[in-house]
C-alpha cells in the first residue's frame with residue numbers, strides 16, 4: 001500500500017450541487033471525529049512507506065488549527081513517507097488564515113488543492129459557495145506565502161447562467177495566480193441534491209439569488225467551454241494529462257494518477273474507499289455508525305467486493321483511458337495475462353471507427369497505446385460504457 005486517502009467530512013455550509021459525504025461542521029463532532037480517525041489510522045498496518053497522501057472532504061480545513069495540528073502529528077508519526085512523497089489537502093478559501101496554512105505546511109503537507117470553482121460572484125453565489133472571488137484569490141496568495149509551492153485550483157464549468165465569456169475570465173484569472181495544477185469539472189446534477197430539486201422545481205431557494213431561473217447550459221455550450229479550457233490552458237504551458245486535469249510539467253497529481261493506474265490505496269474516515277489485494281471496500285457513510293464502530297474497536301467497513309479478473313481488466317482500461325496518454329496495450333496485456341486486442345477487439349474497432357479512440361504505435365518500442373481522441377474526450381462516458 002503506497003497511497004492513503006483520509007476523509008474529513010465537515011463543511012461550514014452545503015453547496016447546492018454537493019453529493020459528497022459531508023455534514024455541517026460542529027465543534028464537538030469534529031473533535032470526536034478526529035479522535036476516531038486517529039484510532040482508525042493507528043490500526044492500519046504499515047507494510048511500506050507512503051508515496052502519496054490525500055486529505056479530502058468535505059472541507060478538511062474547516063477543522064481548527066489545533067485539531068489539525070494534533071491530527072497531522074499522529075499521521076506523520078504513524079506512517080513512514082518516501083523521500084519525495086506527495087501529501088495533498090483540499091481547502092476552502094474561507095477556512096484559511098496564515099497560521100492555519102503554516103501549521104498545515106510545517107506538518108508536512110506539501111500540496112494544497114483550493115476549491116475555488118469560479119471567479120464570478122454570481123456563479124459562486126448560485127453554487128452556494130461560502131467564499132467570494134476576492135477571498136479565493138487572497139487564500140491562494142496566503143498559501144504561497146506559507147510555503148506551498150504546489151497549489152491546485154479546482155474549477156467548475158457549465159453553471160446555469162454562466163457564459164463562455166465568464167468562463168474565459170475565470171480561466172484567465174486562475175492562470176494569473178500561477179497555480180501548479182488546475183482541475184476543470186463539468187457541473188453535474190446528482191440526484192437528491194439541492195440543485196436537482198431546483199432544476200425540477202424551476203425555482204431558486206432564496207430571493208437573494210441573482211440567477212432567478214436555473215436552466216442547464218446546452219450540450220454545445222458545455223463542449224465549447226471544455227474545449228476552450230483545453231485550448232487555453234495548454235497554450236499557457238499546462239499539460240493536459242487527464243480528462244479534467246491540467247498541470248505544470250512535473251506537477252501532475254500522483255495520488256490521482258495511482259487511481260487511474262488502478263494502483264492499490266487505503267482509505268480512512270467516513271465513507272472512505274479502499275482497494276487492496278484485488279478487493280474494494282468502503283467505510284460506512286453514517287457519522288454515528290462510524291464513531292461507534294471505531295470507538296468500539298470494530299471495523300467501519302460496510303461493504304466489500306471481490307473484483308473478478310474480467311472486471312479488473314475492464315477497470316484498468318476505462319480508468320487508464322482517463323489519462324490523455326491512454327493505456328499501453330502490451331504492458332496491460334502482460335499485467336492481466338490476456339490479449340487486450342483480442343478480448344476487446346470488437347469494442348476497440350467500433351470506437352475507432354466512430355473516431356472516439358485511436359491506437360498509436362511508437363516507432364522506437366513497437367508498442368501500442370490506446371487513447372481517447374479529441375472527440376472521445378468530449379464523449380468519454382460513451383467510450384467507458386463499452387468497457388464496463
Ligand code: SF4
Nearest residue numbers: 011014015018022058
Ligand atoms: S465544500 Fe465541497 S464537500 Fe463541502 S458542501 Fe461544498 S461541494 Fe460539498
